[in-house]
Amino acid sequence: MQLTIKYFGMLAEATSITEEQLQIDNCSVSELVEKLIHQYPALDKKDFKVAVNQQLVNHNYIINNKAEIALLPPFAGG
Amino acid sequence: MEKKKLKNVFVQGAISSEFIGTSIAKHQTKTSIGAHNIFLGQVRADDIEGKIVTAIDYTAYEEMANQKFHEIREATFEKFDLTCMHIYHSLGKVNIGEICLFVFVSSPRRKVVFEALEYVVEAIKAEVPVFGKEIFEDQTHQWKQNS
Numbered sequence: 001m002q003l004t005i006k007y008f009g010m011l012a013e014a015t016s017i018t019e020e021q022l023q024i025d026n027c028s029v030s031e032l033v034e035k036l037i038h039q040y041p042a043l044d045k046k047d048f049k050v051a052v053n054q055q056l057v058n059h060n061y062i063i064n065n066k067a068e069i070a071l072l073p074p075f076a077g078g
Numbered sequence: 079m080e081k082k083k084l085k086n087v088f089v090q091g092a093i094s095s096e097f098i099g100t101s102i103a104k105h106q107t108k109t110s111i112g113a114h115n116i117f118l119g120q121v122r123a124d125d126i127e128g129k130i131v132t133a134i135d136y137t138a139y140e141e142m143a144n145q146k147f148h149e150i151r152e153a154t155f156e157k158f159d160l161t162c163m164h165i166y167h168s169l170g171k172v173n174i175g176e177i178c179l180f181v182f183v184s185s186p187r188r189k190v191v192f193e194a195l196e197y198v199v200e201a202i203k204a205e206v207p208v209f210g211k212e213i214f215e216d217q218t219h220q221w222k223q224n225s
Contacts, residue, residue: 077203
């Protein structure tokens with residue numbers, strides 16, 4: 001399946017990209033995060049939440065379809 | 079489908095006092111309103127280990143943020159007897175002393191607007207994916223985090 005991965009705030013800074021496409025088999029959010037940290041060691045120990053198609057999900061959530069994944073650092077609105 | 083109708087809450091740069099004034103004036107025709115309440119978030123010159131913040135550069139996951147603003151708006155109307163409600167949030171650079179968040183609630187009665195405004199502002203701070211880069215005088219930066 002094809003995933004679009006979006007990085008925001010300090011995570012975009014850590015990876016030096018804001019968005020990329022990824023071809024990957026069905027996986028849990030934690031497996032995906034592990035893979036991304038392997039690819040971008042600067043993500044390690046960063047505090048972030050994961051949204052799948054604009055909904056926050058926990059790390060057990062299974063991604064089994066084309067989706068937009070966003071890595072969201074702590075919110076700072078207002 | 080529904081997403082196409084979402085309001086865009088974001089404005090580029092600081093929210094001017096003229097914009098806020100005009101927004102208030104527009105409500106003079108809504109004569110069932112007896113009370114307005116307004117929250118203005120202002121960028122603060124925080125002193126962080128001897129370095130002074132001069133501006134915040136805001137970014138957001140805009141699609142999700144507008145969806146969240148929409149959900150907060152719906153929940154607030156459900157919970158409180160409001161006549162109307164407006165939210166504007168800055169994107170991009172906002173200097174210290176400038177306004178970055180404008181929330182405006184109106185109701186026939188005052189007690190409602192006091193409670194509703196706090197509810198909306200707290201929900202925005204906790205739930206909306208907006209990110210802030212605090213820029214110091216020497217152009218270094220750190221990432222803001224809501225407490």
